[in-house]
Amino acid sequence: MHSTTFPLPTDGELEILQILWDKGPSTVRAVNDEMNKLRAVGYTTTLKLLQIMDSKGLVSRDSSQKIHVYMYALPQEQTRKALLDRFLENAFQGAAGEMVLQLLGGHRTTEDELSKIRQLLADRDPKKQ
């Protein structure tokens, strides 16, 4: 049904994944530099985390050269969906509609996003089927 299941990334791991999704294959140095644009993190901290993520299958690593290059193992969408499923269950007990209401009620959404959402809702409208 579905491919081999990976553990969900922790918050720290997710920070790194965001960088890899954004920048593509990167060295530890590159990832760490990006991290330090946001907050102070030691080089070996980033290295260690990437090694752990590799051992968990969250990233892949090209170690054919001395300087290793890391890459995300799963696409952003798939990971976000898995995280969302867990959060929806934990915080909203699965009530997706409640969550959307909370989101639309309290957050800025761009006009572009809103129109995509309207389109999606229109497609789901039973009157239109």
Add this chain to the structure above:
Amino acid sequence: MHSTTFPLPTDGELEILQILWDKGPSTVRAVNDEMNKLRAVGYTTTLKLLQIMDSKGLVSRDSSQKIHVYMYALPQEQTRKALLDRFLENAFQGAAGEMVLQLLGGHRTTEDELSKIRQLLADRDPKKQ
């Protein structure tokens, strides 16, 4: 601007809050019984967690009687919103629209919820202003 800020509940604490939001003021025994409908948890585990939550201000406690009665400190909506904000930032880098799309795309939402959402979107439609 806003009242005193409390720490966000952990996942374990959230499980207990869900029970308190559902059942209202409850004894440790009552909370623990509810917990055990879902999974095996020792009585003192539930007790300890409630005591920690009290010390954090996440619940209030009536200890005027020997058998203490616990109650949530904040309404469900407020807590959910705070959790959602953090999650949205962590997992979706603040892109609320992306998150809604992911939700509507992949999850069952009831007709009732969908119509509430349509209403909310209609209210936001600039053409309707």
Add this chain to the structure above:
DNA sequence: TATAAAATACGAAATCATTCGTAGATAAAT
């Protein structure tokens, strides 16, 4: 009244996530 049951308090183990220091290997620079 003596015993048993049930409650709270609290210490502490177990696990996980995060962080960094140090050691050792390799490459670059002088």
Add this chain to the structure above:
DNA sequence: ATTTATCTACGAATGATTTCGTATTTTATA
């Protein structure tokens, strides 16, 4: 060729969360 810089590996400290055992007190029961 030394020295310096940069890299990976890895152990380990720290802190947070979860879990439970034990001690103590209080209430209910026999």
